[in-house]
Amino acid sequence: MATVEQFAAFYRSMPKPILMFCGTGARAKLLYQSALMQGLL
DSSP, rough: OOOHHHHHHHHSOOOOOOOOOOSSHHHHHHHHHHHHHHHOO
16 A cells, blocks of 8 residues: 555656556556556655
């Protein structure tokens, strides 16, 4: 949960568009979707 909250805070503070990636894209997608579903974005 703390990781998702930290990601959401970082995401909101950065200028858009943002390019996020990891090895397969799964972690980046999971972080974004988790924050979105929790209403943090």
